[in-house]
Amino acid sequence: MHTESMLKDKALQDKTIVVTGGGTGLGKSMATYYSKLGANVVITSRKLDVLEKAAAEITAETGNPVLPVACDVRNEDEVKNVLAATIEKFGRADGLLNNAAGNFISPTERLSPKAFGVIIDIVLKGTTNMTLTFGKHWIEQKQKATVVNIVTTYASTGSGYVVPSATAKAGVLAMTRSLAVEWAKYGIRFNAIAPGPFPTKGAWDRLLPEPLKEKISMEKRIPLKRVGDHQELANLAAYLMSDFSAYINGEVITIDGGEWLQGAGQFNQLEAVPNEMWDMIEQFIRSKKGS
Ligand code: HXC
Ligand code: NAP
Numbered sequence: 001m002h003t004e005s006m007l008k009d010k011a012l013q014d015k016t017i018v019v020t021g022g023g024t025g026l027g028k029s030m031a032t033y034y035s036k037l038g039a040n041v042v043i044t045s046r047k048l049d050v051l052e053k054a055a056a057e058i059t060a061e062t063g064n065p066v067l068p069v070a071c072d073v074r075n076e077d078e079v080k081n082v083l084a085a086t087i088e089k090f091g092r093a094d095g096l097l098n099n100a101a102g103n104f105i106s107p108t109e110r111l112s113p114k115a116f117g118v119i120i121d122i123v124l125k126g127t128t129n130m131t132l133t134f135g136k137h138w139i140e141q142k143q144k145a146t147v148v149n150i151v152t153t154y155a156s157t158g159s160g161y162v163v164p165s166a167t168a169k170a171g172v173l174a175m176t177r178s179l180a181v182e183w184a185k186y187g188i189r190f191n192a193i194a195p196g197p198f199p200t201k202g203a204w205d206r207l208l209p210e211p212l213k214e215k216i217s218m219e220k221r222i223p224l225k226r227v228g229d230h231q232e233l234a235n236l237a238a239y240l241m242s243d244f245s246a247y248i249n250g251e252v253i254t255i256d257g258g259e260w261l262q263g264a265g266q267f268n269q270l271e272a273v274p275n276e277m278w279d280m281i282e283q284f285i286r287s288k289k290g291s
Contacts, residue, residue, distance in 0.1 A: 005036065006235035011242050013038030016090040018082060020073055020130060021045050021100030023054040025200030026150070026233060030097060033234035034241065035062040040090045044071040044082050045100060065089075073100050073126025079133045095241045096134050098127040098149045098172070103165040104206040116164045123168035127175065135179070135188060144187035148240045149176050151252065153194045153260040162207070173252055180250030189249045191240045196256025198228040224257035 017034045021027035022043025035041045035058050043051050043058075043066060051068030058066045069085045071078040086093045102122035106115070127149060138145040154162065155169035173192055180190040197203075197218040208216060218227055236255055239245050254260065262268050273281070 003229050003231045005033065005231065007037055007238050007242060007244070010038040011244070012238065015094040015241075016040040016042065016086060016092055017095035017097060017241060018042040018044065018086055018093055018130075018134070019097040019099055020071075020126070022097075023047065023051040023068070025202045026195070026198055026230060027097070027099040028054050028058070029230035030099065030234045030237040031066070032058050032061060033231070033238050034095075034097075035059070035064045035066055037238055037242075038064065039095075040065055040067075042067045042069060042082065042086045042090075042093075044069045044073075046070065046072050073129055074121045076129050076133070079129045082130075083133050083137055092143070093134060093137070093145070094143075095146045095148070096130060097237065097241065098130055098147065100126055101150070101165070103162060103203070105161045105209075107161065108163045111164070119164035120168045120171075123165065124171040127172050131175065131179070135183060138188055139183070139186050142186075146189045146241055147176075147179075147191075148237055149173075149190070149192040151176075151192045151194050153196060153254055153256050155192075155194060156252070157260055157264070176252065177250050184249060189246070191245070191248055191250070192252040193233070193236055193240065194252050194254045194256065195233055196222065196228060196254070196259040198230060198233055221262060222257040222259045223262050226257065228255060228257065 012034055017039045019027050019031040019034070019041060022031040022041070023045045027043070031041050031043050041058070043055060045051055048068065048070040051070065055066040055068040067085065067089050069082050071082045073079060083093065100122065102119050131147060134145070149172050151169045151173050152165070154166045155173040159166050176190045176192040183190070208218070219225055233255060236253060240248065240253070
């Protein structure tokens with residue numbers, strides 16, 4: 001059930017949606033579902049060959065047009081070109097999914113300023129560039145629009161070993177909530193999604209590299225004991241992009257099987273206590289009554 005499409009056919013018909021990082025991983029999955037629901041989709045990233053292949057695959061699956069446009073989100077001129085190419089091909093843009101990101105695990109003291117900065121630039125500056133360029137266009141055109149930003153659960157909690165990413169994603173979350181209020185008067189809606197682990201090559205190569213695979217189990221630390229399925233995320237991303245969510249604005253929706261709360265709840269580690277020990281523990285606690 002959770003791996004099936006959720007929205008009605010044609011739920012995104014007549015919309016043009018731009019997906020950054022849309023040629024791989026989660027971006028490709030969400031772009032595919034947007035296309036399946038009838039949207040014109042524009043996918044962007046740095047690698048045109050990857051985008052062209054992905055666009056052809058998506059169109060073959062859905063029958064709807066997908067425009068690949070090379071763009072480094074750090075470069076303002078290239079971002080402006082995405083807007084121009086979108087308008088030229090489809091006449092308008094209605095939605096923006098800020099999904100492109102860079103990340104890798106490292107003790108923070110090992111990072112050079114350039115290594116820290118490259119993540120901030122892709123995630124925070126890239127999202128800012130896209131949002132400002134498309135936002136100013138929508139305001140000028142007096143056009144309603146929807147922005148969905150992909151963050152992480154540690155955008156709220158912080159996390160060691162991915163500090164540049166946590167810092168940048170926290171900025172994206174703050175921007176989501178800030179503009180949801182400021183630009184509501186223009187009819188521009190902002191929401192964010194905080195995914196837990198959803199296997200992709202891009203993330204796993206950099207966050208769960210071969211030497212660590214044996215030591216760290218993503219599944220074990222998730223209360224639901226499984227990673228996410230791409231369609232589950234695509235369903236949420238389509239709902240938030242669609243008019244069905246018209247009254248949701250400024251939210252961050254976590255989709256992580258309960259992972260971050262597992263880490264946060266002070267006594268959640270009691271999961272490790274075997275069932276047969278609880279009788280003994282209860283007796284021990286009761287014996288202290290009145291002491
Ligand atoms: C320390 C590193 C490093 C590493 C790069 N650097 N990798 N430092 N440890 N593993 C340093 C470099 O030495 C250099 O600094 C600086 O970072 C820039 O590196 P470049 O290779 O020149 O940058 P660039 O070619 O722009 O590549 C960007 C990148 C790369 C982020 C480093 O990994 C990339 O292109 N990533 C895109 C895809 C991606 O990251 N996907 C994962 C998203 S997952 P110096 O000073 O040495 O010159 C995600 C999910 C999180 O966000 C949640 C999961 C549960
Ligand atoms: P991914 O496949 O590596 O996706 C990252 C995408 O960003 C790639 O398509 C990459 O394409 C693009 N990109 C990177 N730098 C760029 C730049 N400077 N300009 C334009 N595009 C750039 O990894 P993913 O797992 O699908 O991640 C997608 C999103 O989900 C990210 O925002 C990530 O933080 C978030 N997320 C993922 C997980 C997970 O478990 N997978 C969990 C939480 C959040 P190019 O290399 O071609 O540029």
